Each structure stands twice: as C-alpha cells, then as structure tokens.
Amino acid sequence: MEITKNTIEHIANLSRLDLTEEEKSMLLFDMKQIIAYMDKLKELDTSKVKPTAHVMQINNVFREDKSEPSYPKEKLLANAPLSEGGCFKVPKVVE
C-alpha cells in the first residue's frame, strides 16, 4: 500500500510525535523513497527461511532469584523533570 500523509500521521501518533505540516511533507517524501528501497527485499524468496532475532545462538540466560537492596530513591528521582513525595509526577491520567 502506498504511504500517504495519513500513514505518516497515524505512525506519528503511535510514536507520540507531533509533526508540523512541513515535517510531514518532508518525512512523507523521505519515507516513500526509503520504503521503496526496502522493497528490494521482496526479490528474495524467504518462504523457508527462519527469522534471526538474535545473531548469537545462546539460550537460557538467567539470574538467580536473589533480592538485593534497591536503589536510593533520591538517585532514581534525580533526573525527573517533576517529582513529588518520592513519586514521578505527571498531568492527571484519565483512565
């Protein structure tokens, strides 16, 4: 399916980005070009090929179930744009 301005707006919303009209038209142009290049992959028959998500074939990497003292909360909150009472603070969440 062709990429349209709607597509850009939809994925921008999914990725929580606000784009200006100018950005939208620029990114639409770029995306069309880039996706057209990606379509090169369609030349390849991969019907019997397993996908590789991890390039090194190791399995079962675990840690033991041991609890250790947590972090000083001041350090966790030190980078927060806004905090209160030891919590991160955001505008009211409507559920």
Add this chain to the structure above:
Amino acid sequence: MELCELTIHEMNEFIKHKKVSAVEITKSFLRRIEKIDFTIGSYLSVLGEDAVKRAVEVQKRIDKGEVNSYLSGIPVAIKDNICTEGIKTTCASKMLQNFVPPYNATVIKKLLEEDAVIIGKLNMDEFAMGSSTENSYFKLTKNPWDIDRVPGGSSGGAAAAVAANLTAFAIGSDTGGSIRQPASFCGVVGMKPTYGVVSRFGLIAFASSLDQIGPLTKDVTDCAIVLNSITGYDPMDSTSLNFKYPDYTKALVNDVKGLKVGIPKEYMGNGLDSEVKTAVLEAVKVLKQLGAQCEEFSFSLTEHAIAAYYIISSAEGSSNLARYDGVKYGYRAEKFSDLLDLYKKSRSEGFGTEAKRRILLGTYVLSSGYYDEYYKKALQVRTLIKNEFDEAFEKYDVVLGPAAPTTAYKFGENADNPLGMYLGDIYTVSANLAGLPGLVVPCGFDSKGLPIGLQLVSKPFGESTLLKVGFSFEQNTDHNKKARIRGELEYGI
C-alpha cells in the same frame, strides 16, 4: 614530539619507566583540548580538574607499584552514549541534555579498574543515528584532516579526537558502521568486536541486537590493548558471551603467510570512489606480497543488507527511544495541555529530525499489516546474510573491502538525502547483522589528502585474526605513520 601524540603502548613505556607521570600526560591532553577542540569540536564535555585529580590518584598507585596495566594513567574519552556515573551522558540529544546517570556502564567500570583516566565525553550523531555526526544537537565535529568535512559517524567525535591527538584512545559504539566508517574518514584504527564480546550494559541503546561497543585507537597494538581491557563476560548483559577470552596482544604477529582473503566483488563495483578502490587494491597487493592468498567472491546480498539493516535498526530504535517521554528523565516540554500532549511535545521538541525519521520508519515496519512484509522479512534476510558469511568463512579467514564508498565529504553534502546517507553504510552493516568483528585500519590517502580505511571482517571471535592481519599490514606499510597527525598542526589558529 608531544606526549599527546603517543600511542598507549608508547605512553605506557614512559609511565613504567617513570619518565612521565599520569598527571603530566593528562594535563598535556587537557591543554591540547583547550587549544584546538574549539576548532575540532570532538568533545561534549571535558573533565578538567576531575581528570587531573584522578590522574594524581592513579600516579600514587603507580608510584607504589600497585598498578600493572597498560591503561594505568592513560587518558580515554568516551562516546556520549555510554553511561558515566555522575557525568552527563547526553547521546548528543536535547532529550538527554541534562541526564546524569547514577551508574557506570560495564566498560567504564572495566576501564576504571585498569586505572585509565576519563577525560571527557565525545560528540556523536543523536542517539547514534547517522553517519556524519551532523545529527548532534549540540555541535558539529570537524574532520581533523579538513575542517570543512565531516568526521564520519556516529562515533565522529571519537574518531576526530583520536586523530587530532585529543585523547590517547576513545570508546565508541558501532550499530551499522559507527566505529569503522569514522575511523576510515579520520585515519585511525577502529574495531567493532563480535556481538556479545563487550558488555552493552550502560550503552544507551539504539538497536539492541546490532549495537556493539569498541575501541578507536592510533594503531593496531593499542586496539589489542584496549580490547583486553573492555571485553569479557558480564552477567548484567544477557547477550554477553561467556567463554575464555584470549590475550589479544598475543595476536600482534607480523605474519599473514597462507592467510585466505576474500574480497566481495559487490564491494568493489558501482558506487565505490575510484581512489578508495585503488587504495584497497593496493592493500590487497601488499597482503599478497606478504604471502596471503586473495581472491574475489560474490557477496550477493550486499544491497539487501542495507535494506534489512535499516528496517531492523529502526524498528528496535523506535522501541528503545519510546522511553524518552518527559516523565522519568530527560527533556519535558514547557507547555502542554494534558498527558498525551506532554508526551508528544516533549518528544517532538526533544528529538532531532533523523531520530524522528527512524522512529517513524521503525514504527511503520512494526505496525499491524506491515510486520511480515518488512520486519519479519528483514529478520529472514538477516538469516540469509549470516548464511552467506558462514559460507564465505568456510573458504576465507577474512573478508576484505573498503569501509566506506568515499572519503570524508563536506558538511551538508548528504544532509538532504537520507537514503543517500544510508547507502553510505553499505560495506559496514552486514557485519552488524551477522554479529561479526570488523577492523578498520588506514590504507592510504586520496588526492585531497583525506585518509582511506581498509576494512577486515572475520568470523565470530575472529578478533585475533583481524588484529594479526591489521598488525602485519601496519608493520609493512607506512600508512599508519602518515595517518598520525603531528601535534604542531594547529588548524590555522
């Protein structure tokens, strides 16, 4: 000759024999940074007094004979996407402009354990997304060989700093060529190790399945020395490989007799700058003369690798960059109407254009209806690429080629053409997709006097092979010597 022009192993000799102190070395770099980084722009932050303090401590230990590491007292600069406790780590993004990690990356811990002295954090493309360091929110980094040109990227600050003697060595990261291409552009040695050999804990993720930390150094010996320090199993990183790591300096042997070298003909064809091609073919000639067997073969998936790479890296990147939402850390927009608006404004104002482009691309290829067509397909092509490499390494010890199609280009030359910029990664991305180690060493200059890099790729854990070939090449040519900028070069100031 000034101290800052020396390699790690040369400085180590001086330190060991008490000819200079760690403090003098650190100060020498700090002086040089003060003098010329104004022009080069490789650093985002410089640890002046803290670095000196640290050097004093290290020197005390050296005096007591407590230290016995190659890196004791050696200054190092770190790409700004690697977390340093108490030191701003920005990813060259407005988003993380004020982010101070409360923890060290595992590589940083390792470097500190070996008594290296961190002198600053280096510029890069925002979130490592780019190939020219033009995507930094903060500044441009200039190529020390021609300040009208880019240093490459995304580890552009790292390559420029090493090239301009602004640090003894640098630690960068390579997701699709981000160590190797700038190393090529700046005439330094750069290695992307096997995926899983250097812990990624504390490396701010771009594309988790492709990212790998590696060194940028002045020569191959230094590369081996740094690898010894930064590699190793880390239980904090599930993708870290647990095996017996070799002493990489043992690989520094001047001998390539019988070495089998494969040259993908797709790497030497259309799109490759003729001067780069000539330099690479010259390098092949040298290796042949030294007794290596070199032949062309077909790496048929070269172009597909670029497509697969940009799909996978953008998909992972879009997810990795989703956490920057103005809530826990990082930039928060000043004005917003509600939570959704806070998210959108903070992200739109905090990210630069290239980051947004990749986020959109990654979101698109993962979104419902497109997953199979693009993302899954790319993972399947990744399998094919891995298989093609497996086949190649049945025949060859190393795969040789250029690191980039051209030498360093001028600022702005590719800025309006993202696809064109992406295609510049054509020779480097396959190694990331297949998790393979790649080494870039200087192999000459073009007619403009810009350095050219030679790329060597080996099978997993083939670092020692790469170091051996790189070392032999370095010993039998004068490219490395020529690529070492003399300290008196002051960029016309």
Add this chain to the structure above:
Amino acid sequence: MEYEVVIGLEVHAELSTKSKIYCSCTTEFGGEPNTHACPICIGMPGVLPVLNKKVVEYAVRTGLATNCHIAQFSKQDRKNYFYPDLPKAFQTSQYDIPICSSGHIDIEVEGRTKRIGITRIHIEEDAGKLIHDDQQSASLIDFNRCGVPLIEIVSEPDMRSAQEVIAYLESLKAILEYIDVCNCKMQEGSLRADVNLSVRPIGQKEFGTRTEMKNLNSFKAIVRAIEGETKRQIEAIEGGADVLQETRRWDDVKGISYSMRSKEEAHDYRFFPEPDLMPIVIDDKWKQEIEESLPELPEVRKKRYISEFGLPNYDASILTGSKVLADFFEEAVKKFENKKAVANWIMGDLLRLLKEKEMEVEKIPFPAEYISKLVMLIDKGTISGTIAKKVFEKMFDQNRDPEIIVKEEGLEVLSDENTLVVVVKKVLQSNSPSVEDYRKGKQRAFGFLVGQVMKETKGKANPKIVNRILKEELEK
C-alpha cells in the same frame, strides 16, 4: 429471547519470587513509593534486563498443574505502548510462543464437572502504580510493583455463568496456592482477572461481540460485573444497538462499567522479539525436574479425602479449596480417627470465626492438634457439645490448649450421680407447675426441666445421666 453469556478470563497472577523479573529489587508488597525500584526496573537509559530463572520455573509449574503443553522453545517479546506506569514504554511479555499452551482445569458446579480450556500461560512484567491526586489534577507514579513477575493465564471462552467463573477462579487460585507460585491476595492485586464477555441468543453458534472488563479486584466485584455487563449487552442488542468490541472499566461502587476508549485509541502494540533477552529452552530434563517437584494438587487431594478419609464430596471440596486449610486439616487428623468431626469443626466454627474477625486462613491462631484434642474431649464425654463451642472460642481467642481450658475452668461434664440427684431434686421442687404439666402428659415440660438442670450446672451436666435421673425422680 433467551440469551446465553459466554465468558473467557485473563488472569494475571503475581509470582511469589523474592526478586523482580529482570532485576534484583524485592517483590515485597508495600514500601514507600519508589523504594523497591532501581535503574533497571524504571528503564533508565542504557540498562539491560536479565531474566529471573524462578519465573520460568513457576510458569512451567503452573503449566504442568493445569495440563498445559510446555514449549521447548519460547521467547520474550516487547509490547509497545505509552502509559506513565510503563517506564520503558514497552511491556516485556510473550507474544507468539508462550511458555505454556493448550491446558485445562476441571471445575465443579452444582455437582457437575466441567472442563475449562486454558489457551495459554505466558510470563510478563507488572507495571507501576498511578496515584491520582484529584486536588492537583496530577498523577503520581510509584514503580515499586513495576517489574514484579506475572503470569497471564488466558482461558478459552468456556464459561457460561458467573457461578462457573467463580468456580474456575477458585480452582485456579487453589492450584496456584498449592504449587506455591502466587499468594493470590486479590486485595493486594497479586491475583487479578479481566473478564471477556459476550452474549448470544441460545442456540446460536457464533459468538457475539465481546467486551473486556478490567479493574475487578474481588470475587464479588466479578460476579456483579458479569451480571451488570450481561444485562447491558442484552439491553443494547434488544434496543437495536451494537455491542462494541472495547475495553471497559468496572466501577464496583456505582455498579456500572465505562468504556475506556481513551486507552484503546489506535491500539497497535507492535510486538517484536525482545533483542535484549535470549530464548528460553525447556528441555525434557528440566521439565521433568519441575514436574517431580510438584506437590499433590487440589483435585487429587480432594479425591483422596473422599476415598481415604471417607469425607463427603462437599467437605472434601471445601477443605482442599485452600491449601492452608487442607494442610491444617491433615495436621489435625494426623493421629486421629474422627476425621469427619474435625472437618465439621474446621468448616463450621473455625471458618465462621475467621470470617467474623476478618482474618486470613493463613492466620489461624492456634495449632491444628488443638482441634483434634477438642474433638477427643467430646468423644470421650469429658465435655458436652455446648461447652465445646465455648472452649473452641477460647482456644481461638487465647491460643490455649483445650485440655488446659477444660481443666482450669472446671468444664468437665458432671457425671457424678449423687451430685446430679441433688440438683434434679432441687429443680423439681422449685418447678412444680412443670412437674404437674409433665404428669398430665405434656412431653415438652420434660425438655424444660432438663434445660433447668443444665442451667443449674452451667451446662456441664452429662445429659444422658440427667435424663435418666430426671425420669426416675418424676416416676417416683
């Protein structure tokens, strides 16, 4: 038209591991906000997850206990969405290859056994908690629960009534408790259920459009929500409106559900394999080890209580419905034959007192052997049933040995004939109207006189002897 309700459940159970799923923060409930958190569970830049092995084991235990197929190979995936309680903006979960699939559990409703299919069980991480500050129109985020391991147990749409749903949840809860993977405290959120519900005219094969209801934190709320939502959907259909496929939030106070369209908007989770976590491979050896470590499950235990102890089905169900209760029962009857009497005391007075005092079964305040001692005192005739009830309450309140209570408070049955004859005579003297009535043939008067004797002896008189003496005296 007659409608049938079709229900499937998604149950989230917090696993009772010591540490979180990807970091070593404690999973302990409570704590000051953000004191059970670290850079890993709040997803700070550069950190990486490492999977807690116990989480896999607990998931496999649950799978084996619910007759699931255990995947030899499974993987973890990212589920991407923005929400302030989700610090990485993705939940690490499992998408196409869950650890367990295709299982079932059998439930019993009104004496009939019904099999409820289990579609899948997968592992994932819990989110943080939002605290809403209405005055400031702000929300505060506490990440203490964020990263606590969960299993999500998805059932087939096999349930047809609230009663079946509760029976399913109770069986599931019992299993989770038995295999010790979850403490199942709904009030602390360690067991949560989302209800997928649709209605269809009886006889229709196709399912109707379903809604998903969230925020159900007690069995009562679940029952009310099912009733409310069933009614809402039927009314919608009868009124000619469409039931929309959507997520709804149940408000138990108001007794209505709300559409959560705000959260639903443009859902596209963009699942993809989590690159930071390696695949999970469960070979036969590991699976077998876990299988061998499983305790007796509630179903098996129940059957054993019926066949071995001769308990009625009802008693066996109640007792085995809670592992703690069943363990307590078994401890009590370990060296004791009258199992039915012990069962009666547990199901009757014990559960009643726990409920009255709002205590958890885990908090039974006295050792199990006290119950058998109490029953023994009754069986031997040392105390009467009436006295036993009082002794039981004291035992419960004071954690005192019933033998000691009886001895110290002189509660033994009064069987001494001479003493009783004196009491009986006294009662007859002061109740001559009743004596008259009895002699006129009114049997009820006899009962009254017995009662008076018991009253006089503070309930301690041996009723058999009292009956005999009273008869003898009246006949005189």
